Amino acid sequence: MYFLNPSSGVPLYVQLQQQLQQRILAGQFNHGDQLPSVRDFSAELGINPLTIAKVYQILEREGFVETRRGLGTYVSHQSPALKIEARRRQIGPALDQLVAEAMHLGLGEKEIQALLSDKFRQFKPKTVKPNPHE
Amino acid sequence: MNDAPIIVQNVTRSFEGPPVVKDLSFAVKPGSIYGFLGRNGSGKTTTLRMLAGLIKPHAGEVRIMGNDPFTIGANERQWLGYMSEKAVIPAYIKVGSVLKLGRDLYQTWDSALAEAMLAKYDLSPRKRFMALSQGNQRLLGFIMAIAPRPKVLLLDEPAANLDVVARREILDDILELIRDCGCTVLLSTHILSDVERVADEIGILAKGNLRVSEPLDSLKDSIRQVRFFGFKNGAPNGDIPESFRTVRGKDELTLTLRTSSLTTPETLAQRWSCQQETRALSLEDIFVELSRS
Amino acid sequence: MNKPKQFWTLLKFLTTINPTIWIMPLAFGVPFYLPLLTSSISKTYHPGFMDLFMNQNLFFVVMFGSIVLAPERFQFGASTLTASYSGTEFILTRAIDRPVLYRAKAAALYFLVLLLPCLAIATALNNPDLIVSEYSKTVQQECLAQVSGSVLLPAPKNRQPSLISIPRGNILVAEWQLGVYLITALLLQVLILILYPFKYARFAFWALFFGLIFIPVLYDIYGPSNFSTNAHLFFAFAAHQVLFWIIFAAAFVLAQLWCERRFDRLEQ
Numbered sequence: 001m002y003f004l005n006p007s008s009g010v011p012l013y014v015q016l017q018q019q020l021q022q023r024i025l026a027g028q029f030n031h032g033d034q035l036p037s038v039r040d041f042s043a044e045l046g047i048n049p050l051t052i053a054k055v056y057q058i059l060e061r062e063g064f065v066e067t068r069r070g071l072g073t074y075v076s077h078q079s080p081a082l083k084i085e086a087r088r089r090q091i092g093p094a095l096d097q098l099v100a101e102a103m104h105l106g107l108g109e110k111e112i113q114a115l116l117s118d119k120f121r122q123f124k125p126k127t128v129k130p131n132p133h134e
Numbered sequence: 135m136n137d138a139p140i141i142v143q144n145v146t147r148s149f150e151g152p153p154v155v156k157d158l159s160f161a162v163k164p165g166s167i168y169g170f171l172g173r174n175g176s177g178k179t180t181t182l183r184m185l186a187g188l189i190k191p192h193a194g195e196v197r198i199m200g201n202d203p204f205t206i207g208a209n210e211r212q213w214l215g216y217m218s219e220k221a222v223i224p225a226y227i228k229v230g231s232v233l234k235l236g237r238d239l240y241q242t243w244d245s246a247l248a249e250a251m252l253a254k255y256d257l258s259p260r261k262r263f264m265a266l267s268q269g270n271q272r273l274l275g276f277i278m279a280i281a282p283r284p285k286v287l288l289l290d291e292p293a294a295n296l297d298v299v300a301r302r303e304i305l306d307d308i309l310e311l312i313r314d315c316g317c318t319v320l321l322s323t324h325i326l327s328d329v330e331r332v333a334d335e336i337g338i339l340a341k342g343n344l345r346v347s348e349p350l351d352s353l354k355d356s357i358r359q360v361r362f363f364g365f366k367n368g369a370p371n372g373d374i375p376e377s378f379r380t381v382r383g384k385d386e387l388t389l390t391l392r393t394s395s396l397t398t399p400e401t402l403a404q405r406w407s408c409q410q411e412t413r414a415l416s417l418e419d420i421f422v423e424l425s426r427s
Numbered sequence: 428m429n430k431p432k433q434f435w436t437l438l439k440f441l442t443t444i445n446p447t448i449w450i451m452p453l454a455f456g457v458p459f460y461l462p463l464l465t466s467s468i469s470k471t472y473h474p475g476f477m478d479l480f481m482n483q484n485l486f487f488v489v490m491f492g493s494i495v496l497a498p499e500r501f502q503f504g505a506s507t508l509t510a511s512y513s514g515t516e517f518i519l520t521r522a523i524d525r526p527v528l529y530r531a532k533a534a535a536l537y538f539l540v541l542l543l544p545c546l547a548i549a550t551a552l553n554n555p556d557l558i559v560s561e562y563s564k565t566v567q568q569e570c571l572a573q574v575s576g577s578v579l580l581p582a583p584k585n586r587q588p589s590l591i592s593i594p595r596g597n598i599l600v601a602e603w604q605l606g607v608y609l610i611t612a613l614l615l616q617v618l619i620l621i622l623y624p625f626k627y628a629r630f631a632f633w634a635l636f637f638g639l640i641f642i643p644v645l646y647d648i649y650g651p652s653n654f655s656t657n658a659h660l661f662f663a664f665a666a667h668q669v670l671f672w673i674i675f676a677a678a679f680v681l682a683q684l685w686c687e688r689r690f691d692r693l694e695q
Binding site: 150183186187188189190204207208209211212214216218220222223224226227228231235236238239240275278282 | 432433436440443444445446513514515516517519520521522523524525527626694695
């Protein structure tokens with residue numbers, strides 16, 4: 001299931017791209033798995049096929065998928081370094097927001113770090129973190 | 135863009151009084167869905183009627199697949215589908231007879247598709263048009279526009295009078311058509327969430343002019359509402375970049391503007407020595423901001 | 428789609444728009460062919476020339492024209508409703524050629540308008556001979572001079588001769604009516620298409636409708652002479668039938684061509 005909100009300020013293609021990226025990074029797809037065709041995916045999600053095509057193009061550029069002419073789009077093998085790099089990039093926007101908000105509220109770096117540690121402790125038992133050495 | 139299937143070039147049209155559409159220009163690329171938005175009375179229906187060949191522009195020209203839609207005959211109209219804003223099918227005619235008319239007039243009429251759509255929307259062929267609900271009347275108009283598998287499809291408020299499920303269904307039908315035949319679609323609508331789902335380009339019409347005509351993604355990516363506050367040297371008076379809407383508050387300035395590589399909220403905040411808070415806007419927000427200015 | 432097939436498809440479509448209109452000619456035509464029927468029953472009733480041409484009911488040509496040719500423009504009522512029920516915008520945005528659509532509309536109009544005159548001709552064939560009652564000597568002279576085969580019947584003693592026998596007279600009158608209706612239908616089409624783009628077209632049109640009902644009657648009753656213009660024309664027709672039919676045919680073709688071209692260029 002993909003959660004797409006057409007009315008969001010975030011364009012649809014960005015939403016879908018981020019969700020697909022997250023799932024690939026989280027290991028929900030195996031290397032070599034085929035993604036739905038543009039046509040089928042568009043029918044499934046009820047959005048313009050051009051949007052799907054755009055997302056596949058971006059993912060290919062970033063190295064997440066590869067398109068084989070006439071066959072389809074497949075999840076490509078991710079080297080561990082690439083994966084870590086990609087994950088770091090993925091969390092970038094959330095961090096931007098956190099830091100901006102902190103500055104806005106006048107909270108310093110040390111305070112935020114303390115708050116973050118608390119949060120990790122809170123969340124830890126429930127999350128299954130992907131192995132950082134994968 | 136001379137080979138675009140739908141071209142509107144410097145078109146002006148008035149009825150009694152000031153022009154309803156003034157020097158309007160845009161083109162729709164092949165295989166794309168163009169969402170034509172605007173408030174009531176902004177000129178959407180007039181533009182669509184000119185494209186359908188019902189009326190002529192007073193200045194400028196419109197072109198459908200290179201032809202003037204007002205003068206084209208049966209052969210060219212095989213490829214042009216039009217759905218009117220109103221329910222325009224005669225009252226006494228039976229649903230089955232209307233479909234038969236389509237079968238007789240169009241070489242590319244897809245009977246299977248028409249039958250499937252009748253079943254999907256629960257329209258009985260034996261019912262007379264006037265016995266249908268308003269929503270069903272318009273659905274029949276939609277079926278008549280789409281069943282010939284046109285190359286260019288003009289839809290005037292296709293989703294008006296339809297319930298939520300039917301709206302979703304016709305959007306799916308439109309998407310299916312472009313997937314199968316590379317159809318080019320121009321649809322005018324009030325219902326922005328539908329447009330956001332399927333349109334790749336957007337035109338916002340206000341007072342007969344296009345305020346915006348570009349891909350939806352770039353529109354959403356570039357238009358931001360930014361609140362500047364905490365001015366160290368006072369709020370700026372001049373030197374404000376062009377924006378769709380400007381609101382001055384007590385020691386704050388809110389701009390709805392298009393960001394570019396040169397004009398970002400950060401650079402402006404730096405220039406004015408203040409803080410900024412940015413919000414991305416949904417299409418509905420963008421539309422309201424543009425319509426108000 | 429080839430044009431003849433398109434024509435029949437469109438004609439079929441037009442018949443479904445307003446189903447009740449197709450039986451109207453019979454209802455409206457009663458005063459039209461009734462005298463012809465009654466004269467075949469009653470041997471003593473002889474109509475005058477005025478009577479023959481008084482009940483022409485040309486106004487229903489106008490009525491049919493407005494319904495068939497351009498209901499969206501010339502009918503009254505909320506314009507949205509009229510637009511939906513006339514189907515004009517719908518059919519114009521389908522894969523049709525406008526001249527062919529116009530031809531179908533015109534064909535429908537001719538059917539409605541000429542049905543009765545044709546029926547009258549058919550009725551007249553059963554009872555072709557006509558005896559007209561006319562007292563004016565000038566009119567009698569004109570009739571005898573123009574209408575070949577007409578004779579003044581001898582009158583009983585001490586009475587002015589007042590009966591003219593016209594062999595095949597009923598057929599002649601019916602043919603003349605056909606011509607009059609045809610010309611009226613042609614003029615009506617031209618008028619509707621000329622008036623179409625103008626704002627107050629509807630009012631001008633219906634003023635004409637009422638004018639056509641009342642003015643001929645008033646003129647014939649209160650006019651300068653008690654000799655109807657229609658009868659004059661009828662005599663001319665009787666004297667030069669071939670010429671008149673050529674004129675009717677030419678007018679038909681020219682009007683039809685002009686109307687198709689004009690319709691092709693009209694905005695909705």
